[in-house]
Structures are given as C-alpha cells and as structure tokens.
Amino acid sequence: MPLTSAVRAFRRDPAVMVAVVALWALLATFVVYPLATLLVRVFIDKGAFSASGLISVITDRHQIVAFWNSLLLAAIVGVGGTLIGFLFAFTATRARLPRWLLTVVDASVLLPLVSPPFTTAIAMIFSFGPRGLITYELLGLKGVTVYGLASTAFSEILTYFPIAYLTLKPLLAGIDSNVEGMAHSLGAARWRVFRTVTLPLTVPGLANAFLLLFAASLADFATPLILAGNQFPVLPTQAYLQITGLFDLRGGAALSFVLLFPALAVFLLQRYWVSRRFYVTVTGKGAGQAPFDSVSPGMRALLLAACALIALVIVYFYALLAYASLVKALGADHTLTLAHYRVIFTEGLKAIRDTLIIAGLAMPLGGIYGILLGYLVTRHSFAGRRTMELTSMVNYALPGTIVGIAYLIAFNDPPIELTGTALLIVACYVFRYGPTGIRATVALLQQIDRSLEEASTGLGAGSGTTFRRVTLPLIVPAFFAGLGVVFIRSMTAISATIFLVSISWTLITVKILENMTELALGPAAAFSVLVVAIVFIVIALIGRLLRAFRSPGVGQVTSLLGG
C-alpha cells in the first residue's frame, strides 16, 4: 500500500517527489551517516560493542573537570549575554533613540556577529596580555596572565550577546504598547509596569536567549583555545587536543559524544519547551500606536550610558585589531607598516583564495538548500516531513566540534572518501549553516497565505512552476538571508572545519589560529581585519540585492542574521 501511494504521489507531483528523495539522500549522507559513524567509533571496538573508550573518558578526572568547566562557562555566558542583550534590546525599543543612534547600536552589535570567533580573544590578549596595551603600557603591570575563566567568559559574552539582542528586540518591539499603557493608566508607576507587564511578557524570550547563548558557548572552540589556557580546560578544546595532539581519534570522538548531551538537552528545551511559551506574536510590524512612554529621562540616560560603554569596548577592540595589523609589533614597536598585509597576501594568499572559493561555493548551495527544504516541509505533505525538518537541524544544533570529528571519521575511509577535499568543507558549511535559510524560509512562508499558491495551481500551474513563479519570488529575502549567513560562517567558522582542512585546502580562520600559536600576532590581526572587511562588503552587496528584489507586498526578513 505505501508503495502504490508513493507511486501515485509521484504521478501527481513528480518534481516534489524527486526533490524529497534527493534531499533525503543528501541528509542521509551528510547528517545521519557521519553522526552514526561517530557513535559506532565510540561504542564499537574491534567489531564488538564496548563502552570502554567512553568510560575511560568519563572517569578521567581531567575530563570531568573539563565537562563541568564547559557547563559553568556556558551558564555564565548565558546569563551575562542575555543581560547585555536585553539591555541593548530594551534601549533600542524603549528609549526613543534617534534613528542614527539606532543604526550605531545595530552596527556595533553586528560587528561581533560577523567576525571570526576569536577576534575578541585576540583583542583581549592585545589589551590585557603580558605586554597588553592596558595592563602593561597603561597600568605598568608585569607578569599579568590573561588566561582563564574570567577572560574567556568576558570574551564570549561580548561575542555572543548580539544573539540575545536579535532574539529579544523583535519580542520587545512586538509587545502591544497599549498593554503597558493600560497598566500605567491603572496606576502603576513605570518601574512597576516594567516589572509586572513588560518583563513577564519577555520571560520566554529571555529563556530562549539564555539557551541560545548557552549552546553557543558550549560549542565555542576558538575562544577557549586561545584564552582558557591550561588552568581552565573545556570539552571542545580537549577533544581537539586529543585528536591533533595525541592522534587519538576514538578518545576525541568519545569526548565530543559527552558534549552531545548538554547540547542536545539545550536544543530540545529551546525547541519544544521555550518556543511554545511565547505570549507575544512577532509579526515584524510595529504595534502602530503611539508607544507608551516607558522610560524616564534619567533612566534613559542611564541605559544609553551603559550601552555606549559596551559599544565602546567593542569598537575599541576592533580598532585595536586594526591598529595591531598596521604596526610592527603591538606592545613593543608601534612603527606603522604594511608588512603583515604583505605576509598574508603572499604566504597567506592560498588560504585566502581557498576560503573564498569554498565560501563562494557553499553560499549558493546553502541558499538553495535552505529555501528548498524550508519550502517542502512547510508547503507539502509527504511521509517523514517533520523528521526531515528535524534531521536538517541536527548539524546546525550540534557543536561544531562534534560535527567536525564526525565528518573526519566518516569521510576518511570508503565508501565515501572525501578527506582533504574542498567538497567536504563545502558540505560541512552547507548542512551546518544552511538551516538558517530553512528557518527564514519557514518563517516567511508562514506569513504568506497558502491561497496564493492555490491560485497558481488552480490556474493550471504544476508545483514546479508554482514554486518558481510564485513562491520563490516571495521568499527571495529568506534566500538572501540564507546566502548571507552561509557566506559569513564560511568565512569565519573554525570549530568544525579545523578537523577538515588539509594541505590542499585550508582556511583563513585556521591560518589565524596557526599565527596565534606561533605568536605571529600581526598577521593574525591582519587576517581578522581582512575577514571582517570582506564580510561587510558581502553583507552590503546582499542588502543592496535584497532592496532591488523587493517588489511591493513581498515580506521582509527582519535581520540578515535573525532566526
């Protein structure tokens, strides 16, 4: 029976069936298969089931410490980042900022999001290291050590709080100001309105932001690698060292498997618990009425000052990075020079070229993958539809370390031998970051009435034509959002792909890390500046394209990096 119904479905809609089968084949190859191989590697030894590898990891005192360290760091980053994100979001939506100031806020928040993950870490070392601009030059302190929990947490909070900002801002903006005004008119003072109305309505968003930040920190590999030092080992770096330092693939796999549990727990909590508890529907539209004057002038000044301080730290970090790339040796010799750029454009040229080729390939593929899968799972019913959506989210939700190790193990041997190829890195990016496009597509499609597609079908168009001529033009913004994210992450990511680079194909981010370990801080800074510059140019181009494509009535994606 299922076979005949499948045949009938194929006859009714061959295009959809072909796409579904093709997507399942890809998901099976690049999501299910690597993860399965990872599990096999952890639990099967010499053809028999054995938990010994896992047990030796989870009983190792050093690794237990790393596990709790990871959770502690993630919790601190979750709380800190959510607080700062809320501060920015509340200020942006409630403090009646002039337009230009809002742009400044948005830009300073965007900066950490589009940078390689360890730019703040590098800037931390420049500022607070043994020869740091602040610790050594300014305060004259000697023998200061920057490594450890505090600096790692600080750096990660600055890097990831924009995620909280982007989650909370539409939520706060979406609260009907009449509700706050009503509470005010019933006699509640501003602070009471905030405490009894605004804050409770934001609680699910806060929980959501916390979990997202928790997951981001849990998965972060680059920051602790540079800043945590020996005193504060965390799981992702331990797994990396196990593999690259000790060549112990099985041990690395076991460590990443341990990391899987908190990551999975957070993902499920976020998806099935928090996301169902939203009171405020985010429509992207403002409430329309005159906003409730929820912030007193004094409070407004305070909020602005706090935001300005944080924005200043960010701007200072990036300025410092740019400066470091232009002087001989920051902290020692401040003579202006282009030597570092000469280095990256000669010795580093291959990495730049490889990265651009890989990002250039991953971008369109990831964009197409995102809208195709997003469209199919929202607009067509077929067996396994929800499973497909969930499967597509797996590589996105898992820490990059796990994905990287899984890919390394899976594609090292036949039947699918891809180690060392650009294809492997491209596939990793497509299936890891393409899901942003899926989410954007799903969100946009939910705002587009189904009758539009039915109108097309009624007029005689098949599903292929309907998709191409009606749906696609309407979800173009989601397509570009997907493109943008895949490109940005292809330029900046390291946690998964550090396991996948080879002599033939390498990446800028990996080069930066190499420079850092060789203490070639100048070229590292120059590379970072280059990446930020390229990413900003591409974002600007995509923004322009989006405007060109925006015809009347077509929905908008609130932010390039939202969702």
Next chain:
Amino acid sequence: MAPTVNDGRTIGLRVDGVSKRYVHRVKGAVYAARDVRLDVAPGEFVTLLGPSGCGKTTTLRMIAGFEKPDGGRIRFGGDDVTELPANRRDIGFVFQNYALFPHLSVRENVAYGLEVRGLSAAEIARRVADVLELVGLAGYEHQFSAQLSGGEQQRVALARAIVIRPRVLLFDEPLSNLDARLRVQMRTEIRELQRRLAITTVYVTHDQEEAMAVSDRIAVMNRGSIVQEGSAEDLYYRPASEFVATFIGRVNLLAGRVLSADRSGASVSVLGATLRAGAGSGPWAAGSAVKLVLRPEAIELRRAGETPIAATVESRAFLGEKAEYQLRCGGERLQAVRYESAANAHPAGATVSIAIPEDTIVLLPAEAS
C-alpha cells in the same frame, strides 16, 4: 456521452457522495463534508449557503482539487476529475482574500494562467486586454495589487479566473472583504458576467441575501451535508426544515398541534385559535405536534376583534418603506413587517387582531430538540 440529471439536462458538474473527514483534537474524527451530492447544469449558477463550519468551503475546495475527498467522486461534464490535481482541472477560483500575486502586476497576474498553458504572446496579450476591458480595468495593466482598492483587487481576481475559460468557476466568499455598498454592486457584476460567459459556477457564501441575489439555485448546507436545494423562492416559501426556515430570511416559529387534516390542508391549533394551513409536506396525522413557519410579512394586522386572534403591539419601528412590529400574542412573541401608510399604523400598546392567510403558512414536523 455526458451523463444527465433527472430532468434530462446535461451535467456541468457533479459532486457524487463526497466526504471529507479530519481528526479534531477534542472531538476526534469529524466530518467536514459528509456524502455531499450536487448536480450543476452547464452554465448554471449554484450557491452553497450555510453557517460557518457547515462544510461549504471544504466542498468547494474538493471541487477545485485543493483537498482530496476521503470518498465519493467529482465529475466535470462526463469526466471523472477526482484523481486529477487542481492544476489539471481547468478551474477558475476566486479566493476570499483574492490571493493576487503581490510581486506581479495586474497584467502579469491575469496572464499567469495563459502563460502556464503555453499560449502565444500575441494571444495572451489579446485575451488579457479583452478580459480587463470586460471587468472594467483597462489601463490598470501595470499596477500592483497593493496599489488597488478592494473592489479593483476583486475584479483582477475575477479576470484572472475567467481569462483561462475554465470549465467550472468557483467562488469562495468573494465579497466578504468588501464594504456593504460595493458588495451589492460586485455581486450584480459577477452575476451578469457569469450569464454572459455561461460558465458553470459554484459560489460559496454565508450571506443568504447575497445567495438569493446571484444564484439560479441554492444548496443550503448544515453540519457537512446539503439539507435542501432549490430556487430562492423554494427555500423561502417552502423550507423543508426548521434550520432552513430560520437560516433563510426572518421567521416566526410557532408550536402547534394538528386538529384535522385532509388532502387540501390541515387545521392547526395555535396561538389559542385554529388556523388553516396548506398541505405542504404532509400528510399530517390528527394530533401530531407541528411547527408553523410564519414569515413576518405574512402577518396582517387588523383592528381589535376583527379576527379571533388578539395581539398587543409591544413596539413599532418605522424603517421608511416599511414598519416592523413586535407583537405579544397568547404568550408568544411575533414579529411582523407591514408596508403601511401612517394612517394605518398601530402604536405601541395598542390591541389588535391578526390574520394569517392559509397559503403563507408552512407546516413542519416538530423536531426533537
């Protein structure tokens, strides 16, 4: 050979015992449509009328092919289209929200179905120009839907549906987003256009006045089934159930008991008097409980004592060409509508007597409540 309906007409559309089930979270399996049967003659305009949730839209969407029935067949002319997807049924569908493609201009919206059919550019241009002329939108070719008024959007949706010369034209509450005045104007336009093009049409609405204004025939639906079909007059003057009687027009429903009955009619005890009613759907057994359907305009007001049924005027509302009365009569409240001169008005508090002509009363079996 196209199949024929009972009276020998050929068939434009046949809905043959179609059902649609869905699973409700609380109620379990629910029928959205249950064994729906409907024949529409070629060029006929049939309206599915009913309250929300009665299954009319589900039925329409099954005719279109947007929903697949769980049972039953759908035929266009002699062809069974049940298994055909919507894009191969040659339908014109007008949505409640118009569903105009927001990224396409008026011309592109209307040309869409023709392009899908692979017509030549010249032919498309000609037909688009013709149909825009027909719906009064010549000159709007390059506008986008966001720039159009509700009525104009409605016309574009209509043009887009008819330009492909569909076998069946389907409307899903097309006027509900328009203001009252425009609604009346558009329904006249739709009706005239449909007559001119002679397209077999099914129209869904919950507005009985709209249904009566546009349709050749109305099928009243309730709880997933068609409960009665016929002309507007049939439904109004000869309702087959309390539901139809109360849904179409205003009505006084009175409980009565049959005293005696013969071929030509029945004598009914009601309002403390004996009224004579036409046979209707009888025969009626003496002593059986019945419901009397009295339309407000059928109740005649006389001076007190002229008839055996006395009533008190509780209120009178003057509405221009007519007046509405609330009457109290033997413990029942009655509403009456009179077209009367001021001289014949009965003020509130007045005692009157009422007369009800025999042929205006419809008897229904009393339903178990």
